[in-house]
Amino acid sequence: MGKIRVLMAKVGLDGHDRGVKVICNALRDAGMEVIYTGLHNTPEEVVRAALQEDVDVIGISLLSGAHMAIFPKVRRLMDEHGLKDVLLLGGGIIPDEDKEALRKLGVKGLFGPGTPLSEIVEFIKEEVRRLGKG
Amino acid sequence: MKELTLKGMRERWEKEVLEPHLKEHGERKERFITASNEEINRLYTPEDIAELDYDRDLGYPGEYPFTRGAYPTMYRGRLWTMRQFSGYGGAEETNRRFKYLLKEGETGLSTAFDMPTLMGYDPDHPLSDGEVGVEGVAVSTLRDFEILFDGIPLDKVSTSFTINPTAAVIYAMYIAIADQQGVPRTEIRGTIQNDMLKEFIAQKEWVIPPKPALDLIVDIFEFGINETPKFNLISISGYHIREAGATAVQELAFTLADGFAYVEAGMERGLEIDRFAPQLSFFFNSHNSFFEEIAKFRAARRIWAKRMREHYGAKRPEAWRLRFHTQTAGCTLTEQQPLNNIIRVTLQALAAVLGGTQSLHTNSYDEALALPSEEAVRIALRTQQIIAYESGVADTIDPLAGSYFVESLTNEIERKALDYIVRIERLGGGSILRGVLRGIEEGFFQREIARAAYEYQKQVEAGEQVIVGVNKYQIEEDHKPHILRVDPEVQRRQIERLNQVKRERDNTKVQAVLAGLRKACERGENRMPYILEAVKAYATLQEIMDVFRAVYGQYREPALF
Numbered sequence: 166m167g168k169i170r171v172l173m174a175k176v177g178l179d180g181h182d183r184g185v186k187v188i189c190n191a192l193r194d195a196g197m198e199v200i201y202t203g204l205h206n207t208p209e210e211v212v213r214a215a216l217q218e219d220v221d222v223i224g225i226s227l228l229s230g231a232h233m234a235i236f237p238k239v240r241r242l243m244d245e246h247g248l249k250d251v252l253l254l255g256g257g258i259i260p261d262e263d264k265e266a267l268r269k270l271g272v273k274g275l276f277g278p279g280t281p282l283s284e285i286v287e288f289i290k291e292e293v294r295r296l297g298k299g
Numbered sequence: 300m301k302e303l304t305l306k307g308m309r310e311r312w313e314k315e316v317l318e319p320h321l322k323e324h325g326e327r328k329e330r331f332i333t334a335s336n337e338e339i340n341r342l343y344t345p346e347d348i349a350e351l352d353y354d355r356d357l358g359y360p361g362e363y364p365f366t367r368g369a370y371p372t373m374y375r376g377r378l379w380t381m382r383q384f385s386g387y388g389g390a391e392e393t394n395r396r397f398k399y400l401l402k403e404g405e406t407g408l409s410t411a412f413d414m415p416t417l418m419g420y421d422p423d424h425p426l427s428d429g430e431v432g433v434e435g436v437a438v439s440t441l442r443d444f445e446i447l448f449d450g451i452p453l454d455k456v457s458t459s460f461t462i463n464p465t466a467a468v469i470y471a472m473y474i475a476i477a478d479q480q481g482v483p484r485t486e487i488r489g490t491i492q493n494d495m496l497k498e499f500i501a502q503k504e505w506v507i508p509p510k511p512a513l514d515l516i517v518d519i520f521e522f523g524i525n526e527t528p529k530f531n532l533i534s535i536s537g538y539h540i541r542e543a544g545a546t547a548v549q550e551l552a553f554t555l556a557d558g559f560a561y562v563e564a565g566m567e568r569g570l571e572i573d574r575f576a577p578q579l580s581f582f583f584n585s586h587n588s589f590f591e592e593i594a595k596f597r598a599a600r601r602i603w604a605k606r607m608r609e610h611y612g613a614k615r616p617e618a619w620r621l622r623f624h625t626q627t628a629g630c631t632l633t634e635q636q637p638l639n640n641i642i643r644v645t646l647q648a649l650a651a652v653l654g655g656t657q658s659l660h661t662n663s664y665d666e667a668l669a670l671p672s673e674e675a676v677r678i679a680l681r682t683q684q685i686i687a688y689e690s691g692v693a694d695t696i697d698p699l700a701g702s703y704f705v706e707s708l709t710n711e712i713e714r715k716a717l718d719y720i721v722r723i724e725r726l727g728g729g730s731i732l733r734g735v736l737r738g739i740e741e742g743f744f745q746r747e748i749a750r751a752a753y754e755y756q757k758q759v760e761a762g763e764q765v766i767v768g769v770n771k772y773q774i775e776e777d778h779k780p781h782i783l784r785v786d787p788e789v790q791r792r793q794i795e796r797l798n799q800v801k802r803e804r805d806n807t808k809v810q811a812v813l814a815g816l817r818k819a820c821e822r823g824e825n826r827m828p829y830i831l832e833a834v835k836a837y838a839t840l841q842e843i844m845d846v847f848r849a850v851y852g853q854y855r856e857p858a859l860f
Binding site: 179199231233234235258260 | 427
């Protein structure tokens with residue numbers, strides 16, 4: 166079993182990168198391979214990077230409020246490019262009612278501010294195992 | 300002799316009273332630390348401030364070194380400005396919110412812009428999708444500003460604009476509105492944030508690279524000292540540095556270093572320090588560790604005053620005096636049990652007031668969930684009013700001065716911040732300006748902050764930092780506050796208005812003024828008069844910023860964590 170490969174990305178114009186960097190550090194310390202795209206990516210760029218890097222997980226951090234515009238687009242592009250089995254996760258400020266809609270769309274985990282790092286690490290390990298990839 | 304006596308007295312107490320008590324009861328934990336991981340002692344005594352010289356280190360309010368306050372009467376003369384940051388949707392909605400806040404007793408306006416406006420894109424650009432009017436008001440031409448300030452006389456209010464890469468354009472729009480209203484430019488009051496260094500360090504909103512961005516800021520200084528002398532031409536901000544995860548000391552050190560960098564940049568342009576320094580203002584965060592924050596604000600004034608006078612040779616007291624706005628720490632708000640945030644905000648606001656802030660924004664308790672609702676905004680404002688009118692803390696100046704703990708902490712924070720500032724100066728071979736630019740380029744600031752953020756998060760996980768409702772006293776949640784939704788119609792309406800403006804304006808003139816702006820960039824002239832001309836011709840924000848993109852290129856930072 167190789168290391169779990171995670172692509173972490175900031176999409177859109179929002180520049181709040183504290184959370185995503187903390188998560189990058191935590192996932193790396195938990196033994197995962199972390200690729201961070203930096204700021205201001207389009208959904209297309211994220212999916213392209215995920216294909217190139219052959220990742221198991223895509224984590225998108227978003228604090229701009231544009232989640233309902235961005236996640237569906239990423240999910241659609243992932244499906245179109247054969248990334249159906251890649252785990253899509255979201256982080257940031259997302260109201261409950263939107264969480265429900267996003268989960269139905271296939272954003273498997275959504276983590277708000279204050280989520281314990283260990284919870285995210287465990288969630289990823291568990292889900293990747295379930296997908297039979299880890 | 301006195302010191303010996305004090306030491307002897309303390310040692311006796313330790314031996315006879317403390318030790319037996321400790322042996323029996325112990326203490327709650329091994330280390331007592333602030334939110335910034337600074338260890339706090341059990342007790343502070345006169346020994347801790349034995350070196351303190353009242354006249355040299357504290358002085359009197361409104362006087363060098365300003366430790367005790369920026370003004371001689373502080374809040375006895377005038378309360379701080381209660382300035383709630385607001386803006387969402389289109390200009391119409393924000394204009395209504397402004398009028399509501401003025402009616403509720405707010406004394407200054409503060410404008411939040413949406414991401415496209417902040418980053419210099421019009422609402423029809425692909426990167427604007429889903430972001431128009433979401434995090435703040437959408438502005439693309441002077442037409443939007445005409446609606447935004449409809450019925451708000453600019454000689455009666457002061458307006459603060461949280462705007463950075465596109466600050467020059469927004470500043471020009473405000474001047475254009477003053478011109479339209481017949482208010483003399485010399486009378487308009489307010490602030491543009493206009494602090495690009497902290498953008499590269501922490502907030503990450505940019506258009507062009509650091510050096511040309513800095514050059515545009517100095518253009519604004521040069522223009523503004525004559526044209527709008529009552530307007531703060533920059534708000535040098537630690538807020539975002541702290542939100543990104545910096546410690547209190549890092550926030551203070553990096554912000555003041557940025558401030559000194561702007562001073563050096565202005566002086567390199569040949570501007571007189573005593574002319575432009577009085578129009579520089581600051582913006583700090585007020586976080587959870589109550590006393591540490593108060594000490595930080597006091598230390599800020601002292602460090603600034605001393606270096607401005609002693610190092611840069613400023614002669615006017617106005618150039619030594621650090622004035623600042625404060626916002627309570629957004630990053631401390633929890634999604635869990637959101638009403639608890641009201642108490643957090645109260646404590647943070649109290650620290651800002653005890654630290655002598657000139658204006659204050661208190662966060663709304665529902666902000667960890669989404670944009671604030673009207674009720675939450677009102678409670679946030681009421682929090683300030685209760686502190687101002689009921690608690691009595693505003694009735695005397697700098698009430699915590701002389702506290703062994705607060706003075707000792709002020710000294711400690713000053714010392715640690717100066718260590719960083721000297722490091723940055725060395726990085727720049729004796730120039731803070733070059734040190735800051737190099738630090739950004741090499742990722743020095745970004746890495747320091749990311750490390751502090753991760754350390755803090757690990758302390759939270761380990762329970763060394765307690766967050767009530769998050770890692771202690773959790774409950775099954777059943778309460779969710781009302782969330783303000785921005786109508787997706789806003790983007791469609793903004794695009795429509797943009798198109799209408801483009802149809803109605805004189806497009807030949809727009810092309811000519813934009814070409815003039817480009818030439819000014821190439822010739823190294825001050826760009827402000829050209830931007831003002833472009834704004835008045837209804838050139839769009841993006842059209843103006845595209846000129847800068849074409850000349851200087853678009854900045855992209857290296858991705859590191």
